[in-house]
Amino acid sequence: MGNTIPGLSRINWDQIRIESHSPAQPRAEFLDTLKKTLNQAAQLQVDAEKQIANVLAGNGEDLHAALIAVEKADLSFQLMMQVRNKIIQAYQDIARMPF
Numbered sequence: 001m002g003n004t005i006p007g008l009s010r011i012n013w014d015q016i017r018i019e020s021h022s023p024a025q026p027r028a029e030f031l032d033t034l035k036k037t038l039n040q041a042a043q044l045q046v047d048a049e050k051q052i053a054n055v056l057a058g059n060g061e062d063l064h065a066a067l068i069a070v071e072k073a074d075l076s077f078q079l080m081m082q083v084r085n086k087i088i089q090a091y092q093d094i095a096r097m098p099f
Contacts, residue, residue, distance in 0.1 A: 034083075037080065037083075038080065040076065041073075041076040041077060041079075041080045044069070044072050044073040044076045045073045045076075045077070047069055047073070048066070048069040048070045048072070048073040051065060051066035051069045051070075052066055052069075052070065054066070
């Protein structure tokens with residue numbers, strides 16, 4: 001698969017800290033949602049790689065199921081990249097605001 005993300009499964013989420021006042025609650029929920037989504041995308045990629053490996057090894061895996069898994073992983077990756085682009089764009093917009 002050409003859309004692999006080296007090191008995605010090695011993200012150490014314990015290093016990410018959020019201040020815990022009540023106004024920051026929506027930020028914490030956003031971060032939790034983002035973490036969960038990234039982990040799901042990584043898991044879809046791992047599952048697709050396993051299914052492809054089983055097909056290539058001749059273990060009787062269904063080729064169609066493997067191709068569907070690859071497409072799911074690809075779509076998940078594309079969505080994740082679009083979300084990343086929107087986050088970067090929002091950051092840049094905020095950075096350009098005069099204070």
